[in-house]
Amino acid sequence: MKVGIVGAGMVGSAAGYALALTGAASRIVLVDRSEALALAQAQDIAHAVPFASAVAVEAGGYEALAGADVVILAAGVGQKPGESRLALLERNAAVFEDVIAAVLRAAVDPILLVATNPVDVMTHVTAKLAGLAPGRVFGSGTILDTARFRSLVAHHLGLAPQSIHGYVLGEHGDSEVLGWSGARVGSEPLASVAAQLGCAITADVRARIDDGVRRAAYRIIEGKGATNYGIGAGLARIVQAIGRDEGAVMSLSLVTPELAGVQNVALSLPRVVGAQGIRSTLMPTLDADEIAALTASARMLRDTSDALGL
Ligand SMILES: NC(=O)C1=CN([C@@H]2O[C@H](COP(=O)(O)OP(=O)(O)OC[C@H]3O[C@@H](n4cnc5c(N)ncnc54)[C@H](O)[C@@H]3O)[C@@H](O)[C@H]2O)C=CC1
Numbered sequence: 381m382k383v384g385i386v387g388a389g390m391v392g393s394a395a396g397y398a399l400a401l402t403g404a405a406s407r408i409v410l411v412d413r414s415e416a417l418a419l420a421q422a423q424d425i426a427h428a429v430p431f432a433s434a435v436a437v438e439a440g441g442y443e444a445l446a447g448a449d450v451v452i453l454a455a456g457v458g459q460k461p462g463e464s465r466l467a468l469l470e471r472n473a474a475v476f477e478d479v480i481a482a483v484l485r486a487a488v489d490p491i492l493l494v495a496t497n498p499v500d501v502m503t504h505v506t507a508k509l510a511g512l513a514p515g516r517v518f519g520s521g522t523i524l525d526t527a528r529f530r531s532l533v534a535h536h537l538g539l540a541p542q543s544i545h546g547y548v549l550g551e552h553g554d555s556e557v558l559g560w561s562g563a564r565v566g567s568e569p570l571a572s573v574a575a576q577l578g579c580a581i582t583a584d585v586r587a588r589i590d591d592g593v594r595r596a597a598y599r600i601i602e603g604k605g606a607t608n609y610g611i612g613a614g615l616a617r618i619v620q621a622i623g624r625d626e627g628a629v630m631s632l633s634l635v636t637p638e639l640a641g642v643q644n645v646a647l648s649l650p651r652v653v654g655a656q657g658i659r660s661t662l663m664p665t666l667d668a669d670e671i672a673a674l675t676a677s678a679r680m681l682r683d684t685s686d687a688l689g690l
């Protein structure tokens with residue numbers, strides 16, 4: 381599978397590296413407005429290939445995206461310390477005006493996978509600019525927040541994150557909703573397992589994990605200026621699910637016709653991913669507080685999209 385990556389900075393290069401290590405792509409093309417950066421990243425990733433899987437890694441202009449099955453969009457600005465994702469919207473929406481047109485001049489009917497923040501509204505911007513079939517334009521959404529949630533719960537219980545099943549929903553950002561009520565460990569409800577292991581999820585534990593998920597990006601950006609490894613791995617995992625036509629369930633952002641009375645809003649819900657992109661959505665079972673929080677998140681995103689005329 382040929383995968384294009386537009387934006388060869390911290391996120392784009394981490395995605396390329398993860399794709400090379402996992403073998404989720406057979407060909408990776410990096411494109412950036414800085415040709416020198418794209419070339420340097422491609423060469424550096426290519427030097428990992430002898431230790432990893434057989435994948436061709438190159439840099440090029442937009443024309444090099446011809447034949448790409450999936451194009452990851454990671455171009456634009458990231459947050460400065462203390463800055464919210466939504467504060468990036470105007471700058472990154474302007475970048476996408478040019479980027480999406482250039483991608484679609486080269487690649488025929490690709491799947492567009494948006495990582496640029498604020499990822500939900502940027503997914504909506506991309507869907508509108510691209511005009512591709514629903515399901516072929518979607519965002520990484522809360523895949524990273526879900527990974528953070530699973531990691532922190534796993535750490536509290538002393539278990540593997542792979543055995544924790546639960547999703548973060550709504551915005552990839554400050555209004556996101558941790559789906560505590562539906563979270564399970566193996567096939568058992570989280571609260572039951574936590575009690576059996578003597579690691580109850582008290583209000584304090586819950587607040588600490590919520591903060592750890594919701595504020596992770598702010599803390600990491602304070603420390604190293606960007607986040608990249610988690611999202612890079614998440615993007616590669618999504619590409620893998622597309623390439624293998626897996627039917628994997630992941631929390632991803634898609635323009636959703638209606639949620640809790642809010643129309644036409646891009647946000648994350650559990651989505652089923654296969655060769656054609658997102659093939660369906662699974663409505664999660666939530667408690668009353670979670671429904672209220674998800675509705676508020678959807679309304680906020682809809683209001684933000686309104687401001688852009690989406
Ligand atoms: N969805 C998620 O979970 C995450 C999203 N992000 C977002 O990903 C985006 C990229 O972040 P970083 O890689 O850290 O930033 P970065 O600054 O390291 O890389 C961005 C790259 O985009 C390129 N670029 C800018 N305008 C362009 C254009 N018109 N055409 C082609 N290339 C262009 C720049 O030259 C730069 O190399 C940000 O919006 C950031 O907030 C970051 C982490 C997680």
Ligand SMILES: CC(=O)C(=O)O
Nearest residue numbers: 465497524596597607
């Ligand atoms: C930057 C960002 O969106 C994240 O790490 O969650």
